[in-house]
Amino acid sequence: MRVVAKFGGTSLGSGDRVARAADSIEKAVEAGHEIAVVASAMGSSTDELLDEIQFEVDDADRAEIVSMGERTSVRMLKAALTARGVDATFVEPGSENWPVVTNEVGELDAEATGDRAANLAGELGDTVPVVTGFLAETIDGDVTTLGRGGSDTTAVMLGKYMDADEVVIVTDVEGVMTGDPHVVEGARNVARITVDELRNLSFRGAEVVAPSALVYKDEGLDVRVVHYQHGDLLAGGTRIEGTFENLIDMQEGALACVTVAGRAIRNRPGILADLSNALRDAEINIDAVASGMDSVTFYVDIDAADETQATLHEEVVGDESLSSVTVEGDFAVIRVMGGELPNRPGVISDVVGPIAAAGITVHDIITSATSVALFVDWGDREDVLGIVQDEF
Ligand SMILES: Nc1ncnc2c1ncn2[C@@H]1O[C@H](COP(=O)(O)OP(=O)(O)O)[C@@H](O)[C@H]1O
Ligand SMILES: N[C@@H](CC(=O)OP(=O)(O)O)C(=O)O
Numbered sequence: 001m002r003v004v005a006k007f008g009g010t011s012l013g014s015g016d017r018v019a020r021a022a023d024s025i026e027k028a029v030e031a032g033h034e035i036a037v038v039a040s041a042m043g044s045s046t047d048e049l050l051d052e053i054q055f056e057v058d059d060a061d062r063a064e065i066v067s068m069g070e071r072t073s074v075r076m077l078k079a080a081l082t083a084r085g086v087d088a089t090f091v092e093p094g095s096e097n098w099p100v101v102t103n104e105v106g107e108l109d110a111e112a113t114g115d116r117a118a119n120l121a122g123e124l125g126d127t128v129p130v131v132t133g134f135l136a137e138t139i140d141g142d143v144t145t146l147g148r149g150g151s152d153t154t155a156v157m158l159g160k161y162m163d164a165d166e167v168v169i170v171t172d173v174e175g176v177m178t179g180d181p182h183v184v185e186g187a188r189n190v191a192r193i194t195v196d197e198l199r200n201l202s203f204r205g206a207e208v209v210a211p212s213a214l215v216y217k218d219e220g221l222d223v224r225v226v227h228y229q230h231g232d233l234l235a236g237g238t239r240i241e242g243t244f245e246n247l248i249d250m251q252e253g254a255l256a257c258v259t260v261a262g263r264a265i266r267n268r269p270g271i272l273a274d275l276s277n278a279l280r281d282a283e284i285n286i287d288a289v290a291s292g293m294d295s296v297t298f299y300v301d302i303d304a305a306d307e308t309q310a311t312l313h314e315e316v317v318g319d320e321s322l323s324s325v326t327v328e329g330d331f332a333v334i335r336v337m338g339g340e341l342p343n344r345p346g347v348i349s350d351v352v353g354p355i356a357a358a359g360i361t362v363h364d365i366i367t368s369a370t371s372v373a374l375f376v377d378w379g380d381r382e383d384v385l386g387i388v389q390d391e392f
Contacts, residue, residue, distance in 0.1 A: 002124065002164045003028065003233065006038040006133060006155030010172035011228035012073050014041040017239055020228060021170070022080035025128060029086055032111040034124040035233075036162060037088075037189055040151040041069025041078050046134075047195045063135075063143045067093065068152070072133035078130045088128040093137045097123065099161070100136040100154060106159070109139065117161030120215045122341040124162075131158065150209035156209075156216040156223060166222040168233050169209055175225040175238030176201070176208050189237070196337070196370065203369035209240065247337045248392060250385050254330035254378045255287055256305035257363065260312050261295040264321030271322075272296065274317055282311045288333070288373065290364050295365065299375065302330050331363060332381035337371040348372065354387045 005028070007021050028035050038048075048068045053065060067218060069221055074090035081088035099116040101109040120129055133151025136144050146153050152169060159167035176198060177187040195214050196287035202211040208225055216242065217223050219362075226237030265271055277298060284307060288299040300308045309327045316322040336351060344350070348365070351372050355362055360383060376384045 001166065001234070002034040002036075002121070002162065002170055003166050003168060004036045004038060004144050004155050004162065004164045005160040005168045005170060005233050005273055006151055007073075007077070008151065008169070008171045009040045009043055009046070010039075010104070011170045012039060012077070013172075015076075017228060018042070018073075018076045018080050021077060021270065022084055022086075024170075024228075024231050024233050025077075026084045026086050028230070029128060031234070033234070036124060036158060036164070037130045038132045038151055038155040038158065039070060039073040039130055042076070045069040045072070046148075056173070056316045059144075060142055063145050066145060067132070067135050067143050070134055074130045075130050080131070081128060086128055087126060088130055089123075091120070091129045091131045093132070093135050093143045093184065094098065094141075098137055099131070099158065100146070102136045102138050104139070106144065108136075112139070113157070114161045117158055118163075120158075121162040121164075122234060147212065149207055150212070152210040152213035152334075153216070156213040158219070159221050159223070160216045160218060164221065166224060166234075167217075169223065169225045170228050170233065171225060172228060173208065173225075174227045175236070176206070176240075190240055192239050194242045195240055196242065198240055199244060200369045208238075214240070214244050217243055247335075248385070248388055249263060249335050249337075250381060251287070251333045251335075254302040255299045255375070256302045256327055256329035256332060257331055257375070258305065258307065258308045258312060258325065258327050259295050259297045260316060260322055260325045262316075262319075262322035262324075263294055266293045268319075268321040271319075273283065274319070275312060278311050278315050279308065282307060284308050284311065288366055288375075289388070290366055299322070299331065299333070299364075305329055328363075331375050331377035332378050332382065332384070333373055333375050334384050334388055335371055335373045336388055345368065350391055351388065354391055355384055358383060358387060360384060360387075 049066050071092050078088045078090040099120050101112040103109040104164050133154040154166050174189045176190045179187045181187040199211050223240040224237050284304050286298050290297040305327050312325045316325050360380045366373045
């Protein structure tokens with residue numbers, strides 16, 4: 001099997017951890033696998049270097065300084081592998097076989113990177129290349145970076161371009177957990193998670209895998225997150241499934257919009273729970289909720305509109321904080337998901353602007369880290385779908 005193993009700062013946080021990393025690489029090589037390694041800066045050394053830049057520097061000098069973190073860790077890891085009798089070489093910007101190249105506008109030069117990564121892959125039978133994560137070279141040969149957390153991007157990108165079977169992200173947690181194990185008690189491992197779910201999490205703080213990395217995950221490439229203490233690179237942890245793509249979809253069925261209004265909603269703890277519990281007891285599925293300070297709107301299947309209204313009406317008459325319930329429909333929902341959405345400044349106005357220009361009203365808009373859902377009149381759905389497809 002061909003594997004790209006990425007060791008994060010935490011998994012290289014001390015000499016002892018570097019030794020553990022080398023042990024796990026040696027074991028995988030002995031088992032007959034082709035291993036390419038991507039290494040981050042040890043511990044928080046990137047932060048420490050950045051903190052010490054207390055003077056004016058230009059971007060090129062800053063990148064040179066910060067690159068020393070990764071340049072040091074690849075030397076450490078290479079040395080530990082050599083000491084174990086594993087043939088290893090370190091690869092950094094400036095090396096003849098350096099793979100990651102950016103273009104004039106700072107984006108990845110996919111063609112140059114693809115060619116160079118394929119050449120690097122050709123070396124795999126003979127040696128273990130230990131590649132500096134996070135760093136790139138411009139087409140002029142200057143050092144640059146891929147942004148904070150960029151080693152994950154290096155790893156998944158190389159996995160793709162080196163035609164690897166698997167990318168293993170080695171870190172200080174057992175994979176993706178039910179919550180941050182350094183914060184909550186009793187966090188359990190999530191054995192499988194989709195790229196979409198993980199990007200939603202990582203854009204909101206759970207940087208187990210940097211969100212920018214998952215752009216390079218395609219269907220044929222397995223990505224797994226494992227704990228550095230396992231010792232076994234090739235088992236356990238969390239498997240990341242699927243592929244992340246730009247997706248525009250339109251829900252097939254029409255929806256009703258059922259709104260409960262009440263000035264006291266904002267002051268009444270548990271109001272959302274009471275309303276949604278009433279719908280649960282009536283076995284009504286909620287497609288989406290839009291909640292304001294004075295009202296709560298539930299989107300449900302149009303066929304459930306009357307029952308939803310009746311159910312919520314019972315809640316309204318029994319609760320002083322609620323004043324009234326009303327139903328409107330039919331609505332369609334069109335969703336834009338994925339790709340570079342979260343990194344695209346002005347994405348909401350890009351979506352809504354052309355719809356407004358066409359004289360179409362957007363009734364509601366619900367956003368998550370990686371998607372925008374537009375609720376429009378059922379009769380406008382084809383026009384809106386066309387506009388959104390033109391835009392993305
Ligand atoms: N749901 C979660 N599951 C696992 N880890 C999480 C979660 N949310 C936040 N984290 C944090 O993510 C950290 C791993 O990311 P990071 O510190 O960037 O690792 P590395 O240095 O290996 O790249 C963990 O140490 C953990 O505290
Ligand atoms: N060392 C870089 C790149 C990186 O990916 O680090 P880590 O894998 O430790 O998150 C940074 O701190 O941004």
